[in-house]
Amino acid sequence: MDLWERLGSWPVLRQLTGEDRTGRAAAVKSARSASLTARTATADRVVKSVCPYCAVGCAQNVYVDDEKVVQIEGDPDSPVSRGRLCPKGAASLQLTTGSGRVHTVLHRPPYAREWREIDLDTAMDMVADRVIATRRRTWEWESDGRRTARTMGIAALGGATLDNEENYLIKKLLTALGVVQIENQARVCHSSTVVGLGTSFGRGGATTFMQDLQHSDCVIIEGSNFAEAHPVGFQWVMEAKARGAVVIHVDPRFTRTSALADLHVPIRAGTDVAFLGAIINHVLANELYFREYVAHYTNAATIVGEDYRDTEDLDGLFSGFNPETRHYDVETWQYEGMSVVAAAGERDEEYDRRTGGGSSVRSAGRSEMHGGAGMPMRGTPLRDETMRHPRCVLQILKRHYARYTPEMVERVCGIPRDLFAEVCRHLTENSGPERTASFVYAVGWTQHSDGSQFIRAASILQLLLGNIGRPGGGIQALRGHASIQGSSDIPTLFNLLPGYIPMPHAHQHETLDEFVQADSPQKGYWAQMRAYTVSLLKAWWGPSARPDNDFRFDYLPRLTGSHSTYDTVMAQLDGTCKGYLLLGENPAVGSANAKMQRLAMANLDWLVVRDFRLIESATWWKDGPETETGELRTEDVATEVFFFPAAAHTEKDGSFTNTNRLVQWHHQAVGPPGDARSDLWFMYHLGRIIREKLAGSADPMDAPILDLTWDYPTEGRIAEPVAEAVLAEINGWNADGEPLSGYTELKDDGSTSCGCWIYCGVYADGVNQAARRRSAEEQDWIAAEWAWAWPANRRLLYNRASARPDGRPWSERKRLVWWDEDAGKWTGHDVPDFEPGKRPDYRPPEDAIGVEALAGTDPFIMQADGKGWLFAPAGVIDGPLPTHYEPQDSPVPNALYGRQRNPARMVYPHEHNRYHPSAGEPGASVYPYVVTTYRLTEQFTAGGMSRNTPYLAELQPEMFCEVSPELAAERGLEHGGWATIITARNAIEARVLVTQRMAPLRADGRVVHMIGLPFHWGPNGLSAGDAANELSSIILDPNSHIQEVKALSADIRPGRRPRGPALPELVRAYRRRAGITERTGTEV
Amino acid sequence: MDDTDELGTGGLGTGGARRRSHGPLEDPATAGGYGDHPRRVGFFTDTSVCIGCKACEVACKEWNAIPDDGLAFTGMSYDNTVGLGANTWRHVAFVEQPRRLGRQQAGLVTMDVPAETAAQARAREPRSLGMPAPGPPDGQVGTARDMDFRWLMASDVCKHCTEAACLDVCPTGSLFRTEFGTVVVQEDICNGCGYCVPACPYGVLGKRENDGRIWKCTLCYDRLGVGQEPACAKSCPTDSIQFGELDELRERASRRLGQLREAGVGSARLYGHDPRDGVGGTGAFFLLLDEPEVYGLPPDPVVTTRDLPSMWRHVAVAATALLAGVAAVAAWKERV
Ligand code: SF4
């Protein structure tokens, strides 16, 4: 700047020479202000990405300058998020570039007191050695004379925060190694969704997509705090509201969602089946259902076999219950004239007998295969189109729900009758040909000991009202991790293979044909299961998979019961499971009974933790709650621990599948810092090293790993595997190596290869369809050219039902997909979820199989009968119809039946997993209050991605509990002070937030107080606190193996919790006072 | 423009006094000497659709690299950042009220607490939730029957006043009016004297402890310059924060007010939209669902420098002393 410039920029001078005579504007603009520009404008490049937190899947623009990420903000082109981000998404810059991350590999030798740094290659080599050794030591060819070909010595947990491609490699490598205990957050969050929606409609994903909520005339949000947990998705509710929709929030707490709703209905936690059942009763009794829809599109007219007995007949039990095994034989629930060949969740009696019949040994969770497919059924069911036959589903439904009256709702749920009537009125007035209503839920429904049935209840209601497959209708499942849908589709789950093909059982399936025979139905799209399975085996074992060796079907390790993450904890405690890989999951905070999670890890030989920072699951051996109480001594803990820093979403290519099945690609912006690596890198190189070490082995147990296709191209300095090559394998190719364009092209003769049949088409024409980003502004509201949704890029599932049986739209207002007679095909705004050329008047010939067997009026094409299931003859192993049971630990008796709890729930008695007496049992008053756990907008799951991110941590800095003024008065709790909350498992402390948003309820003549607990905290990080999951128990839904953390009983008292050994002593004293034994709460 | 443009035509030393004796000042940028400038922009924050997510707080911090504000649990509903200040330029207030919102039904019926317990509770010191709203819970135990309830959330920010006291008092010219009509602290000029802090009728400005300077919302001046909207408005999931040209925003706001009134939300009102108010109207104005005090906003803000014409004299003195210099420069300019 020369003298003149300097003089000329002198404010006073400018003030006098310019127009700004006041000297407070143009005249005083400083040099910096004058030269100011936005780093978003000067960045070298903008990289397209997706938010790594929840499953709304907001699009992000990542700005890179000088090879550094300088800003992350919303991408306005996205039809889902329209450029907006919630505080978590907005904090992505700090998450990925802030100081909260660890950049080096750490190793803790057995018994050591501290970490030591080691180099990445050495650590990889050590882990490979551990895997090989443990596998060899624990290899099991057989279990009770049946081939298992597996190791129970190794387990993995995590995947919902990772890319689809990473999940694919985890599942592929570990399965080839014979590991069956592969699980992720989907188990503890939304496994019930897959069961509930899958059995009802045929696919286990949300039936609609968020943008479609804007067309709804009534939105009922229940079991979800939508605005809080999925803020950017909530804009579509606000959009609906602006267009005149009624928004209803049914929730124990008055939350940020309630604040924006027209009607908030407080409900006692865990009683939603009673509430929904009563609406079903209201709809049936007053003939308010959508008759034509119900008659044609559901199984209302189908006749159920003679031997079926309802809970009406058996006081809360269905026919077929065996109290010894706590298991239902589903034989009597079948349709007349049709049989279920292999019932979902079929338990092997023999297996139970052989293993001693422990009550924890249960089904292998087969219900979840219906996330991608209907139930395997044979034959043609009898129907009475008048729906008057006493054994037809509609009549059974009427009888089953007759006792779910408004009076019962008042007694059970604590909802006044007039409030209930209002919900019924809004819902039914806004359903029908001209109007549609939608339900939105999340883990408030899934996480119960009968969680799958909560979702079933909503499914029944929405089918009765004709709200499925139609714009503005549907059931919206809100999932909470960036790719938790993807990690269910390409499952890092023990009971599934990609695309919801079930993992084979040791004792059920010997050959591929028997396996297919047993599990696939003859009708509907699932009839092609052999093609899907063979193509998967080809993807994994390539040229070595041939027809003469059953395509290497016997390379798949076999299940012998439930190997869910909670069973793995038990296996770790009893010493069977010795090695554990934690891949972006923090069970020491996020899983039920956090203390058991840590004690189980303390019993391992080795533990690998991959994360951004030192989460609680990585450090429990040195500074965990048990080292504080003296229950663990660091120098006694033999577990060897490896910590590998993980790459952030901005540092790798890959795809996330959002909550509406939308597969969205995110591009790498920069390389990962230090030793941080993607999980794609970790799995690929781990596999490579193991294969190198085993090369030349003639041991048959090494054949699956040596024959595995594992030659992914790598690039760059760190030899990162090319993620798109993995996506191409997931999509699949034909014999000539050309990419397939859809799953209808799959063959069962080995000529096609496909890593996940429902994702077939995501790489059609060799183009990464998931990376498509045509701006929402250039498309209609469906935005079919933004990314790619499974199946076949459809956004609204079962959309054939948006038209009448004759193919015309139900109404102009609710038009979506219809039959175009001139063109001879289905057409409309969305991709029709139907065979394009199948006429509405098509009727299948008698002997038809596969898709041909479905009529032109069967919209649920994955179901064996093409119908939406009001009654589930199979697939939900604790009952064909949702029935209200109290939560495991409940201070209220079951007013509806003589059964207090779900008789088929899975109990895990253990000295650290004691249950409470329930209402009516002695000692129940020791734990008189109801605890419910939940998320906050400002934090994320177990805190690994938020508690160390200052911009988020400062917004909700401490663990707190929410209580009503009444409860505060009753227990002398002081606002802003501390409270101690106690269960039979543990006790925690929390700051007290007294608020009228937590209204006590009157249920069954008593006042029920609730305690709200966010579950994000743990002892590590900037923002630390006790974990709510110290209080919860391992008690599982028998279908999904999900834990019950939304409703449990507890006591609360003022003040901080004791420290040291006094803490477990307090817990024991409570147990003694309540008279708790190992049998408490385990009764059928 | 007659009664708004007087600063540009008025003489030195009189503008300050004159501008308040006339009606609203609609175009502060022109008044500030920006000849051909963009239209005045601002925020319309519609609190009726705010979900209290605080994306605005975080987006603001990310963009402006503002330090965190300390980790302290306040017990003030879900508000843990307490208020605007040097390290919080967007702040979301949470107000829990036993009161009905339009036709909304909260369904929260309070319970009978056993007389004994209630008496016990009443005997204890009533403890405020710390919120500006009425209704500490203790006092209500067992008394508020059939309670209606609402939870108000509102994102507060610098108002970018038409007549900004902070500007008036800033002796260094750090605070200045931009060509967009917004008010910005220039970090390279500010010396941390702090005169502006008490001058602001809204208490927006704050001094950052470790660097001694004054910081506040810039309405993302750097982003405006390249045609991008402010970070907070861009992130807001429900469009509670709307950015745009002020005229257009005001129209939008009055339409929205009409809608809400129709929907039975009689308590809805606009705040800061009126050019005739004590600060000449604000560049960031709000749709509130209750009295401003409830949100911690002054009910009738008045520019604190209304009676401070003396500063204009200082300007005049400085100007006179420099006249020669100006002439010289002008001559030099002609030569170039
Ligand atoms: S956390 Fe969810 S809602 Fe928030 S920005 Fe990320 S994807 Fe969107």
Ligand code: SF4
């Ligand atoms: S103004 Fe918008 S971004 Fe800020 S808290 Fe409200 S909804 Fe969230």
